[in-house]
Amino acid sequence: MTGATGAQTPVRLLQLLSLLQTPREWPGGELADRLGVSRRTVRRDVDRLRELGYPVQATQGALGGYRLVAGKAMPPLVLDDEEAVAIAVGLRAGAGHAVEGVEEASVRALTKLEQVLPARLRHRVTALQIATMPLVSGDGATIAPETLTVMASAAAGQERLRFSYRAGDGTRSRRLTEPYRLVSTGRRWYLVAYDLDREDWRTFRVDRVAEPFATGARFTPRELPKGGAAEFLRQSVYRGIASYDIDVTFEAPAEFVAARMPSSLGAVEPLGEHRCRLRGTATDSVEWVAVRLAVADCDFTAHGPPDLLTCLRDMGSRLTAAAGAAE
Template identity: 45%
Template sequence: MAATTTRTLDLLSLLQSHRHWPARELTDRLGVSDRTLRRDIERLRELGYGIESTRGTAGGYRLEAGTGLPPLLLTDDEGVAIAVGLRSQAAAGLRGAEHTTLSALAKIEQVLPAALRRRIEALQSHTSGETPGSGPSVDAGLLGLLALFCRDSERVRMRYTDASGATSARSVEPHRLVLLGRRWYLLAWDRDRDDWRTFRVDRVDDVFQTRVRFAPRVLAEGEAEQRVQAAARWRDVRVHARVHIDVPVERFHAALGWWARDAVPDASGGTVWPLEVETVEHLAFALSWVPAELTYRVEASDDVLAALRARAARFARALSDPSPERQATATRRSDRDDRG
């Protein structure tokens, strides 16, 4: 009985990891006969799993959506990944997901072994970065739907509003959802433009499920993320600067950590920190991260430098010596404090 249960769980794990399995491949992987495979499939169906079977030479099985949520089989790494994501409030930017996030986290952590809980605590305390909660709000249902389209290689029709406010109808083949900074992006093959396109998910609307499958295009490892980064940089980056810091790059990395990841050494033994941001305000904010004990020089276009000087002058005026009347009032207050 124990062997049967283990084999059935192995079968469930395989069905959850791939959209469609040929029957012959399943029997080979599990080391069972066709008859035993059919019996295990029936056991899973009795537990509430919807499993679709197809006949013929290419026949096989696939896990399909049912009327309820049956138990899920997760590996240790998958359980840790889900718990870390929930703990980090990765769904904080999804409308209506606040209470369900906490509920899901409680259910997962209740059954996690102590060793995995310690692993999660270590990940939480030794990692940092932005969370999507500070970015544009994204509908949780839409994000989940697009993820399913990517997984199942299903063609989609949708309406998209670009940065200028223009709206257009798109027919796309979804490939990957990418979280970059504070925003979710969908990388997809645009059938009308016959090329890859990147779409901000918060600008996607009126998604229509076509139920038409397509053969997914193959991208190299990490290429999807690189394409999204390049597209987002081309659209959003308007301000470029190079910051020269008078310390070795190792010291600068130690001071700023992850934020100094693009910094490189220069010929004089100092550091060059390239910055690409959306606005001068963002540039000024980035410069404020440089520790006070480090001296630096900003290299940028004339208009960017002029904007920084204007902001510096505004700060200087705000922090200048108070008027004579306010100075006299402050002096009298100080004298009273000394006597009291």
């Protein structure tokens, strides 16, 4: 009996620590019910946590209880099964659709989490993601989260990465690279890497990568091109692409419009409480920009360029005709 209790103590301490990491005060009786032990056992477990350096504070009285307070060194984050699955599914969904604002840090977090998840939880995460579908997808191509995590792990571990790559013209090739950084542009993920066969720096669209494989061979990091990975990507992606200036006035607050427009189009400038202006440089097709403006869910006036104005007029005529034909 004693052996069984001793074997259960570490598990119970982790469960107790997980509960205490919730920002609230836990009555001793509620903790005892949650853990299936006596209040005396809860007190002993709290003392064990304190001995391990966890700052658990106790308050006396009928309404007293326990809570974890901020200290010089907080304990590692402890998650129960449901919390770990929820976080992994959320990170996978965000990483798989290059959502603006979901940066490389999210992929690193997903990589670390999936490395420590037990097999039974990894199975639950995969099953839940397969069984669900987002109502709205991003503008970029969908990417398997496993592709991102393999790349992120190889970059973090300075490990050579081999993969199959499909170029823009459909040509396929095998690449052996030294991966350095994953960069999100909001619509797509890119890998900045040194191509060993071509002996030069390259950028790769991750949605065109297949069968990424970390070879296990380590490499000594080279000095990144001037400006860093993000600047190198910007110059590589936009090299030779024609750009044009856009100028649009919206009859809505700046915060409302900014939440609906990609930041790559430019900054939204307030013109008053219920009016704002967007001026910037676009490299996407005028058709794509026209669609993004049309789904802003507010009235707007486009001032240029001429090709965008023409596209909006043609789109308006087609949509009006389509609505009339349905009557």
